Amino acid sequence: MSSQENSESLPEAQATAHGAVETAGDPFADPGLPAHKPRIQDIDERAAKRSERAVAFLFFLSMVATVGFIASYVIFPVDKIVFIFPFGHVSVLNFALGLTLGVALFCIGAGAVHWARTLMSDVEMPAERHEIAAPPEVKAQVLADFKQGAAESGFGRRKLIRNTMFGALALVPLSGVMLLRDLGTLPEDKLRHTMWSKGKALINMNTNEPLRPEDLTVGSLTFAKPEGLEETAEDFQTQIAKAALMLVRIKPEDIKDKRELEWSHQGIVAYSKICTHVGCPISLYEQQTHHVLCPCHQSTFDLSDGARVIFGPAGHALPQLRIGVNDEGYLEALGDFEEPVGPAFWERG
Amino acid sequence: MSTTTDARREAPAGERIADWADGRLGIYSLAKANMRKIFPDHWSFMLGEICMYSFIIIILTGVYLTLFFHPSMNEVVYDGSYVPLQGMHMSEAFNSTMHISFDVRGGLLIRQIHHWAALIFLAGMFVHMMRVFFTGAFRKPREVNWLFGFLLFVLGMFTGFTGYSLPDDLLSGTGVRFMEGAIMSVPIVGTYLSFFLFGGEFPGGDFVARFYSVHILLLPGIMLGLMVAHLILVFYHKHTQFAGPGRTNKNVVGMPLLPVYMAKAGGFFFLVFGVIAVVAAIASINPIWAIGPYRPDQVSTGAQPDWYMGFSEGLIRVMPGWEINLWGHTLVLGVFIPLVIFPLVLATIAVYPFIESWITGDKREHHIADRPRNAPTRTAFGVAWITWYMVLLIGGGNDLWATHFHLSINVITWFVRIAFFVAPVLAFVATKRICLGLQRRDAAKVLHGRESGIIKRLPHGEFVEIHEPLDANARYKLTAHEQYKPAEIGPTVDENGVARKISRTQKLRAKLSKGYFGEGNQIPKPTAEEYEEITSGHGHH
Structure with a gap:
């Protein structure tokens, strides 16, 4: 991964490089990343099997709920109102469709999250960051390229072209503004009568x-x-x-x-x-x-x-x-x- | 030659498809940088995900609704299956919303998911924004992304407003009328703006169609672009993390995208969608059939906008009705001032990152999220802003407060008028003190350890509580934050005794810097020497 590109990573002495701010340093040394603590699933295969069954059960429940959704859609009439405690009078179709869809979706999510939390590796690892700003030589190259490109265009030298272009670009949106005129009538004295x-x-x-x-x-x-x-x-x-x-x-x-x-x-x-x-x-x-x-x-x-x-x-x-x-x-x-x-x-x- | 083709033929199908795509899209390089990208873990980092997922849910359900909704204000007589409204005159927009709610199977569910998801989207953005604010995650290099997020919040508000106005029901029509009144208060051009927006006099026959294209195309299009840009920057900057052992400003510690965050974040989409679907099943929202179609001469009591517009409602409700008539013209300050303060309230929080970076003068990148207590002035400012916002929300529901708590509407209105100015100041002072208190507690914990709750009696009869020293990890975590030293103006005269020119902005900056980082505005971190002294002292006890 990115750890091979150490040369680009954030410099250690970034704080002092700019000299604009003074901050107090850390009084205690960084003890470094703590060792990974294994979960029960990492050491006990039976626990891992239990987690696997739990995830599979959630996915299965989702399938059942989707079947329930389709069944509700077919079975319940759209205009049937029933009393369901504590929600009051509700449309039975809306209630059934919403609950089955909700369970179908939620179980997929719960299964995936449970899978990630219990069975996928939870070893934390570091990745290096890199300074967002480009290194000076890249910047110098870009500026040189830009100057060359600008010079080749003659943009700064041929002022007539530049100014007429600005004029044309400034005027052309006016057509669009004109087209908005018929959005509405004018107020005139309509609000007075x-x-x-x-x-x-x-x-x-x-x-x-x-x-x-x-x-x-x-x-x-x-x-x-x-x-x-x-x-x-x-x-x-x-x-x-x-x-x-x-x-x-x-x-x-x-x-x-x-x-x-x-x-x-x-x-x-x-x-x-x-x-x-x-x-x-x-x-x-x-x-x-x-x-x-x-x-x-x-x-x-x-x-x-x-x-x-x-x-x-x-x-x-x-x-x-x-x-x-x-x-x-x-x-x-x-x-x-x-x-x-x-x-x-x-x-x- | 023949060997390479053989190798290709032998490769599994998945790899061959990936090769094909790589030759055209360069997916291997993309995957190299991102497939095992590390994300740090913290519960607050999922708030942004809620926003993203609810936005996707809104788009999915919104597309479904467009299949049935007719954005037209042509008048029709209702003959659908909802008996109480049969025979009533209404617009086609209202009629088709009734059709979605009562005659399309599952239509009501999708409508309610759409509306609930919109409320959750806005609430999610609000809380996510506050998380970013209070942890200082808006600092360099993330200021631009802060603005993207802020724009998403503001555009979300207007997309929501144009959306709930579409059914052309009595409640939303009243909201549109309010908007028309507010636009009319704009000096000089107000009436013209209103006539151009509504195609003439209010309500006319155009605004539903116009709001429709704004609601389903213009604003969501911009928001989708902004959200993609927002995410690209999150990937590019890498996520912030809280300080801790092994977690520095130069790295990011966590678990890889494949497989952990694929499963967690992917699964979280389904969790959010599932919860919203259940909410839509059991809790009705915007029951337009109970509200009825819009009539400009009718209104119901307790009219409220959706929550995210509530603070603007508060502004308009508590503003005194100032009106200045001069030279045949009217300056409608009672409405125009709230209209101006509305964006100012939002802008106040949006520009804060730039103010803070000017005060600190800090040009470094920051990837360690602050604990709110360790930035007391920023935290106090944030709480003051939230207080301001909440005071306006109270103002926006002053009638509900009056009816639910049996209070006088006049008293509530006056309370809001005064609290608008006073409450943020009180909140600022109180929050700052709380933060400083928490900093002192952290310092005490580092130096003296955790209160164990075990009381020991010494031989001479004195009772002392045993403090358990913190372990190295906890000690590091509590002291890993940075503390700025206040900016100094420097001597007012140079080495030759000539007065130096000190600009007013420099002076202001020094003053603010002192308010942020000066004595009494942050508690100095315990030093290693102090710790040595105390811990070695214990040995001699």
Whole structure:
């Protein structure tokens, strides 16, 4: 092995060669590699036979488990659920396949490791290390070769070639960058508008019916979407990501914010459901305090006070939607949100 | 001529195949260097193996999943065999994941193996990285390999994130929404980045397909290359070993690849795979059928990312909601600062090897792994970093802490805000003291021996405990570590009395060096003289 190449191995005096660091030496001399202690299998053939049988048994068990895997695949229906203590209700197929596959694999591993530990030689032996850095003459040769190669190319001398090549190489990736342009549309003012507009009725998210003021009781939380937005619509997800609305009814005298009261209808206030932090839908409502909490990052807003942030990482209040009642007595929007909904961004202002 | 052909014909078939391959691939030279390559033995050296094997398992199971998964956001109505979701609108991605879980025999098992293996892969890399850190195995010549490993960890995080986002379920969709919000906070270009990533407004109809190619091709391709490079360097540098009798910086002591490590390492692959398969059989993971398809207007409580993303979740949760509005623009510091700290937390540990080598000024190769106690400042730094990371993990699960331990969410958030700055300092101080205490104990053991627990009564009535002297092997092992002397700036004036120019970096380096190796920052190793004196003194007692 490598022991024949002693000349290349790490020099003894490496520590002092650089002189950059000082370290204290070892106070006690290295006693050298301890003698090998034989294992029971090394001296007792019967013990070695026992180990051999153990390894063979593990490999055999693996074969049995693989047969079990195939059998389970054939026997158990994919939709059968059973109760297995302490795992609860599990898919019997998944359970059987996983266990048999696990045993089949594990036994191969256990057999191999047991074989290595008990029957293969465990005599520790040293191998020399070699310094990673090349010896000085190799380095000198490489540098000379490089200089010769560079000189033959004329790279340093013919500056016109060099500079135009750099120019060409610098420009050519621009084509690739251009090709990325159509990855998406430009933001323009898309983030400033939602589907809400004057006269759009508020549709109950659960019943798909337009909402009347009397449907909402004090202390309840209702989610709404704009009239005309159907779940089957192609852009439903994108539209609802901005237009999702939550309605709560607060006693008008409990509303602290003046504008909020003006934009409400008989104490019914409509706020964007999309958190102004990073856009999670807000869904936890505390009826006594009229606080809503975002379950993702715990931003808390006070719906009785302009939905201002009272705790958590959100940076500004939830946008409010101005609502009223149309001629037929249904709740309707009196316009779009006046500010962008959802997370803040550079152009938001 | 005829004799050589005869010899060839007589050679066994295996040898003839090897000859054929050698003539074309040069396998004999390759085997000469590697077949009986020596590897040292220590339990902590298997941590990297766990990572490698779980990565292979992920690739195997991942390829299987691609056979059934449809990376499309086209809307479909579910009509599969899972009754509670029948009739629901969902994307094809979610629908095909349901199909894998309920209608493909063994599909659920492979999905769960894939996900569990990913969690174990990331956890393995984290622990493996810490092993390398605390034993100083990142020192020359292994700094580049440290960076390869670090990159694998970071890329693994993003591969995991893009992977668990693919089923387009309510939980992962919420995570993607969070990512969109974070990208939008980037000053000037944030909205453009978001629109280019999602093909327009969130969520649009593109991100699953895009994440898919990133998850199954781009990132794993880079990672596979990095992992091969990582392994080549491990072979090339030869493994580090702990100090011990006969184990020096110039050799590597252990057992050969053929047969011992072929069997042990090869077998270990099956052990890892077997354990993960059993876990996937008994423990369900990411049950998307219970979570439901993604809707931007719906969310569940207790939403958590996979564990390796938890620290970034902590950053975003505890950051105060700072927002600056100026000249018609918004600087979303409450989200942007966490986005910037996220890579900084990781970079802090990544650059440490270079800082340490600058402080020590050590240009030598190091192949002896340090015991953590013998590098107290490094160990303290590492523990401080882990503490930092763990504090953020607590922040990332602040709602779970609140519900499970009946604590106030506000108090936990404030605890994390303060602990983010204070806890690493406390951990640093405590760890360093513990390390120094352990060094003192080692020194005492070398000089006075091991406490035997046997109490002896002397003739005049005094009780003493008998200390058994250590044998030469143990004594060598406890004193084989290196101790640097702190770097000196040298005199501030030269021999002519003229003030020498000492740069600020030199001064800083000297100061740090003193903090690492100065008096009180490491316990001097016992000397042979001290030992002589004490042991000879015993004879006269």
